[in-house]
Amino acid sequence: MKERLSAEERRRQIVEAAVELFSRKGFRGTRTREIAEAAGISEAMIFKHFATKRELYSAIIEAKSATDELLASAAIAARQHDDAGVLRAVGLKMIEQTEADPSLMRLLLFSALEGHELSDIFFESRVKTLHQFLSSYIRKRIKDKRFRAIDALVAARGFIGMVVHYLLIHELFGIKRPLHSSSEEVVELFAAIFLKGIER
Amino acid sequence: MKERLSAEERRRQIVEAAVELFSRKGFRGTRTREIAEAAGISEAMIFKHFATKRELYSAIIEAKSATDELLASAAIAARQHDDAGVLRAVGLKMIEQTEADPSLMRLLLFSALEGHELSDIFFESRVKTLHQFLSSYIRKRIKDKRFRAIDALVAARGFIGMVVHYLLIHELFGIKRPLHSSSEEVVELFAAIFLKGIER
DNA sequence: CAATAGCAAGTGAGCGCTTACATACTTACT
DNA sequence: AGTAAGTATGTAAGCGCTCACTTGCTATTG
Incomplete structure (x- = not known):
């Protein structure tokens, strides 16, 4: 029983199985x-x-590097100078996307760990973009005298770091978030800390 | 030319070479x-x-799980209720240790990614300890009415996250810190943000 | 000599990738 | 329309190589 599929559809099918396994x-x-088995075809087809x-691996990484409209909602908040809104949007989108x-x-x-040649591209599209968006927003707000005169890039990385680390221990080590907090x-707490600090 | 070494010394030698390669x-x-070659012995010796x-891998992970006095200096600052000092000590020790x-x-x-059975132990000794130390300090300072009544564990993870992410992009993706900032x-900036926020 | 420390040379399993061949679809000619 | 030739899509089997691990032996030490 051999189902013939279009080349494109087959590729998609292979990639889909491979993503799951590689990740x-x-x-x-x-x-x-394994990839062949998971895709339900013979190895030679791959x-x-x-x-x-x-x-195959490179094709996946390049596909996953496609920058989508991750920052759309954040950009809206940015236009309205809604600081908490910007942070909230960035943080939530990161979490949403990672959980999806x-x-x-x-x-x-x-x-990155295995030293793949495309890991830089991957990093730039997925992380650097975020850093740059947030740090340029912070820079703007420093000019507006709404933020203190700090290093915007380092600060931006700080906020991203809070969210990333939260995701990391969640996804990698299976640490559940406390039941009481969604x-x-x-994200709301991280944004509040970032803007106002934890001192009363 | 065969140098005979004590079993213990050989083990150390093997482990040393293996750590470098596994990491x-x-x-x-x-x-x-490769491990044998790096250690200058035959494969069979391993x-x-x-x-x-x-x-061998497990032995390494268990050895590296040994919790040293990472928190000594932070504990001193904690006794003096020196909030910035605690954060500074924690952050600097993390960076220092990682760079060393x-x-x-x-x-x-x-x-964690490869799903090694000991990764949990590793995580607990290396990360959870930090989370717990910092969150219990934060809880104490909330009781003292010096910090706002926030979720101490989430907040602690937030600060650790800033530092971890900084180290991550530094060590993993080779992003250098801006030349002007040591x-x-x-760490000073992260501590300031964490305590006072970035709003002016 | 007994025990330990060492090595060269395997061994079998598993890997990425190839080959030889079968089957479905397309095209072109009558 | 019918069919032969050509092409794309598929597979089973296996090749050559590399890997973790073994074996059989020698050298050194107490």
């Missing part, structure tokens, strides 16, 4: 046989569509 | 042959001292 077990930890295992597709974070970490509340 | 290339990415490759031995962070991430200044 769970890394490049080296994933066997091409190599009909991708010259090497590495090429946890493979992204794992792929990013794996690619991710909205967590 | 750079992960468990699956490291060949036992298996005289460690039954399996995995056992970058393998630790990489091993921690690799073990790690002391970065």
Whole structure:
């Protein structure tokens, strides 16, 4: 029983199976046989569509690097000079996106640790963009005299760090957030700390 | 020319070579042959001292889990209710330690991503301890009415996150800190933001 | 000599990738 | 329309290599 599919559809199918495996077990930890099995096809098919295992991996990373409208809602808040709104939007989108597709974070970490050549591109599209958006907003608000005159880039990384670390221990080590606090509340707290500090 | 060494010394020598390789290339990415070569011995010697490759890896993780006096200086500041001092001490120790031995962070991430059974122990000794120390300090200062009544654990993770993320992009993606700011200044800024926020 | 420390040379399993071949669809000619 | 030739899509089997781990042996030490 052989179902014939279009080349494009097959590729999609292979990529889909591969993403799941690469993100769970890394490049080296994933066997091409497993990918074939998960996609429900023979191993040779993978190599009909991708010259090497590495090429398949690269295709995935490049696809995942596609920068979507992650910052749309944050940009709206930015236009209205709604500081808390900007932070809230950035933080929530990060969490939302990671929870919808946890493979992204794992792929990013794996690619960096394993030293894949495309990990830089991945990093730039997925992390650097965030840093730059937030730091340029902070810089603007410093000029407006609404924020203290601090290093905007370092500060931006600080806020992103709060959220990333929260996601990291959540996704990587399975640490659950306290039952009483939703991710909205967590982001709200991070934003409040970032803007007003924890001193009373 | 065969130098005979004591079993213990050999083990140390093997472990030393293995740490470097495992942290750079992960468990699956490291060949036992490479470890032997790096240690200047034959591959068979490794298996005289460690039954399996995995056992060697576990030995390393357990050794690296040894909690040292990371929090000594922070505890001193804590006794004096020196809030900025506590944060500074925690942050600086984290950076200092990571820069002195970058393998630790990489091993921690690799073990978590690759799903090693000991990664939890590793996490608890290296991360959870920090979270608990800082969150209990924050709780105390909330009782003192010096901090606002926030979720202490989430807040603590927030501060740790700022520092961790800074180290992460530094060590993993090779992002250099801006030339004008030393790690002391970065930590100082994180502490200031955490306590007072960035609003003026 | 007994025990330990060492190595060269395997061994079998598993890996990425290839080959030889079968089956479905497309095209073109009558 | 019918069919032969050509092409794209698929598979089963396996090749060559690398890996973790073993074996069989020698050298050194107490």
